[in-house]
Structure formats: C-alpha cells, structure tokens
Amino acid sequence: MHRTARLLAGGVVLASIAAALTGCTGGTGSVDGCTPPVSSGQASESVRATGNVGTAPSVSFATPLHANRTEVSVLTPGHGAPISAAQEVSVEVTFLSGTTGAEVTRTDYTGATPARFVVGTVQIPGLRKALVCSQVGERLAVVLPPGQAIPAxxxxxxxxxxxxxxxxxxxxxxxxxxxxxxNQVMGDGLPSVVLGPDGRPGITLPQSTPPSKLRVANLKDGDGATIRDGDTAVIHYTGVVWKPGDAANGTVFDSSWTSGSPVDVVVKKGQTVPGLVTALAGQKVGSQVLAILPPSQAYGGQSTSTIPANATLVFVVDILGKA
Structure with missing residues (x-):
C-alpha cells in the first residue's frame, strides 16, 4: 500500500464525527437535508487545481497560506448520494505545505492503490469533517490548520x-x-436476525439440527450492481458457529463490525470460503444475505481457535459495493 494510503487508512483511530449524516455537496451549504460540518472560506477558495479528477493535479495558491479552521471548497462537482461518516470511501489525495506550496505526499493516481478508509475513522481530524456530505466524483480543496491536520x-x-x-x-x-x-420475509427454521441501530446483526440460532446442504436467503434485496464471479465485493459480515452440543455453538467467530471497517472478498473459487462464493455470486449491492454453510462448504474437519472442526457456519453479509 502506498505511504499516503497507509497514512489515511491506518495508525491512530480518533473519535469519529458524531453521527452518520445523509449528505450534500461539501462546502456549499445544506442540500438534501445535510449541513456539512465545515464550509468554504477565503483560504480554500484561493486553491486552484488543474487536471481531470482522478489524475495528479497541478495545485497552486498564494503562499504562505494560513487558516484558523478547516475549510473546504468544491473544485469539481460530484454526483449521486452524498457521503456519511460511517461510509468507506476511495480517494486520491495530494498534500501540500501551506507555508511553501510544495507537495509533501500523495497517492499514486494509478487507480490501483487509492486510499480507502471509513470517513469517521481517518486519523486526520479536518479531513473527517471535510468529507462528510461530499459526493463521488468531486474534487475538493481542503485547508487544514495545524491542529486539524496530520498527526505528529x-x-x-x-x-x-x-x-x-x-x-x-x-x-x-x-x-x-x-x-x-x-426487507424480505424469511422462511421457517432459519436463524433469526435482529439489527442494531448501525446495522450490526445479532444472530439467534434455532434449536434444530443444522441443514446438511448450503442454504442462502436474502434478508434484504438490493438494487445496485451485480456481484459476479471474480468480482471483489466490499462487505460487512458477522459469522456464528452452529454446532449443537459444542461449547462454541452460537458464538460469533468473526465480525467486520467489530473493527468498524468493511472488508474485501474476492468472489471466486479458491479465494474465499466455498459456500460464500456461491452465496454472493449473482447478488446485488445493497443486499443482506443469510448464508448457512455446512462443513463441506466451510472448513470441513479443520479447526481454528474460534471454529471447531466440522462446524456449520452462519453468515450475515451486507453487500456494500464492488471494489
């Protein structure tokens, strides 16, 4: 991963913006029911960047440039649903010194290694604020005072x-x-799923014996892009062990919701758990899928610290996008 991508995605995770907002174009006022946490100002309005969105910009502004608060201006408008603090984004970014105007670091702008992170957890406080209510396709000029910029x-x-x-x-x-x-109506005999306020699933297993064959049911039917064999799906998931009589029965063996960051899954045989390939291929973004994997479609006789051998696994998967 490129250094700038690591800077944005990793390191110290600071407190997120208070609530996930529904959005509008950043720095231009309230649209579609969203008021951005920060607005434009004289400093951000002075920044110019030439070149197409997605290519390395040529940036200019009068130096030294100072700001007492985070400012954001839209250089190129975007489209689609505005972005909340709870969403993962993919960005290309160039950082420059406001004192000298010199570039100090940037992503590589090849499209292969953009910076990806959940907006509300990025370690640059001002950037967390600036991206709330932004839109896909935007180019933003963000001016960050020292206390809102890159940690020491x-x-x-x-x-x-x-x-x-x-x-x-x-x-x-x-x-x-x-x-x-x-939302879809669920059939009888399946695990029950209750969602928390943030969408995190809680899974309750029935007292019956697990099915011997793979079962897949949609809790929600999305209407986004279709996930096809070989695609990389961006997902949130929770997995529970279903093995009556075993101490692990009903326990969560893994969940992306714990870290708060979605994960990428390559939907292809040999790249992930076999039953998940079958369960996800053909699904649409926005769907929530319940998949019951018998041992033959999961880990078989292998065991891990959280999964006993020959266990049936129950997954609830939110399909968030295609990477």
Whole structure:
C-alpha cells in the first residue's frame, strides 16, 4: 500500500464525527437535508487545481497560506448520494505545505492503490469533517490548520508542526455503510436476525439440527450492481458457529463490525470460503444475505481457535459495493 494510503487508512483511530449524516455537496451549504460540518472560506477558495479528477493535479495558491479552521471548497462537482461518516470511501489525495506550496505526499493516481478508509475513522481530524456530505466524483480543496491536520507521528518530511496543510482530494468511490435493500420475509427454521441501530446483526440460532446442504436467503434485496464471479465485493459480515452440543455453538467467530471497517472478498473459487462464493455470486449491492454453510462448504474437519472442526457456519453479509 502506498505511504499516503497507509497514512489515511491506518495508525491512530480518533473519535469519529458524531453521527452518520445523509449528505450534500461539501462546502456549499445544506442540500438534501445535510449541513456539512465545515464550509468554504477565503483560504480554500484561493486553491486552484488543474487536471481531470482522478489524475495528479497541478495545485497552486498564494503562499504562505494560513487558516484558523478547516475549510473546504468544491473544485469539481460530484454526483449521486452524498457521503456519511460511517461510509468507506476511495480517494486520491495530494498534500501540500501551506507555508511553501510544495507537495509533501500523495497517492499514486494509478487507480490501483487509492486510499480507502471509513470517513469517521481517518486519523486526520479536518479531513473527517471535510468529507462528510461530499459526493463521488468531486474534487475538493481542503485547508487544514495545524491542529486539524496530520498527526505528529505520521507527519511527512517537509511539514512542520505549525504548517497549515492543503489537501486536494478526489473522491473516486463510496460504499454503503450498511445494506439498504428491501426487507424480505424469511422462511421457517432459519436463524433469526435482529439489527442494531448501525446495522450490526445479532444472530439467534434455532434449536434444530443444522441443514446438511448450503442454504442462502436474502434478508434484504438490493438494487445496485451485480456481484459476479471474480468480482471483489466490499462487505460487512458477522459469522456464528452452529454446532449443537459444542461449547462454541452460537458464538460469533468473526465480525467486520467489530473493527468498524468493511472488508474485501474476492468472489471466486479458491479465494474465499466455498459456500460464500456461491452465496454472493449473482447478488446485488445493497443486499443482506443469510448464508448457512455446512462443513463441506466451510472448513470441513479443520479447526481454528474460534471454529471447531466440522462446524456449520452462519453468515450475515451486507453487500456494500464492488471494489
């Protein structure tokens, strides 16, 4: 992963923006019921960036540039549903010193390794605010005062603790925070699923014997892009052991909701658990899928620290997008 992608995606996770907002175009006021946490100002309006969105920009502004608060201006408008703090985004970004105007770090703009992170957990406080209510396809000029910029532990060479930072951010893509499809009526004999306020599933197993064959049922039907064999799906998931009589029965063996960050799954034989390939191929983004994997479609006789041998596994998967 490129250094800038690591800077944005990893490191210290600070407190997120208070609530997941529904959005509008950042820095331009309230639209579609969303008021951005930050607005444009004289500093962000002075930033110019030439080149197409998704390509490395040529950035100019009068130096030294200083700001007392985070400012954001839209250089190129976007489209589609605005972005909340709970969503993962894919961005290309160039950081520059407000003091000298020099570039200090950037993503590689090849499309292969954009920075991907959940907006509300990015370690640059001002960037968390600036991206709420942005839209896919936007190019943003973000001016970050020292206290809202890059933390000292991650500060690139060429920046001092007193520098204002300019970031030019291209929003390449955004993924759902949770499945948003139409609720479906579930059949009898299946595990029951209750969703928390953030979409996190709680799974209760029936007292019956697990099925001997793979079973797949949609809790929600999405209407987004179709996940096909070989695609990389962006998902949230929770997995539970279903093995009556075993101490692990009913326990969660893994969940992406614990970290708060979605994961990528290659939907292809040999790349992930066999039953999940079958369960996800042909599904649409926005769907929530319940998949019951018998041992032959899961890990068979293998065991791990959280999964006993010959266990049936129950997954609830939110399909958030295609990477």
């Amino acid at each position: 532990a991650s500060r690139p060479t060429g920046l001092s603790a007193s520098d204002t930072v300019v970031a030019v951010v291209d929003v390449r893509d955004a993924y759902l925070a949770r499945a948003d499809g139409t």
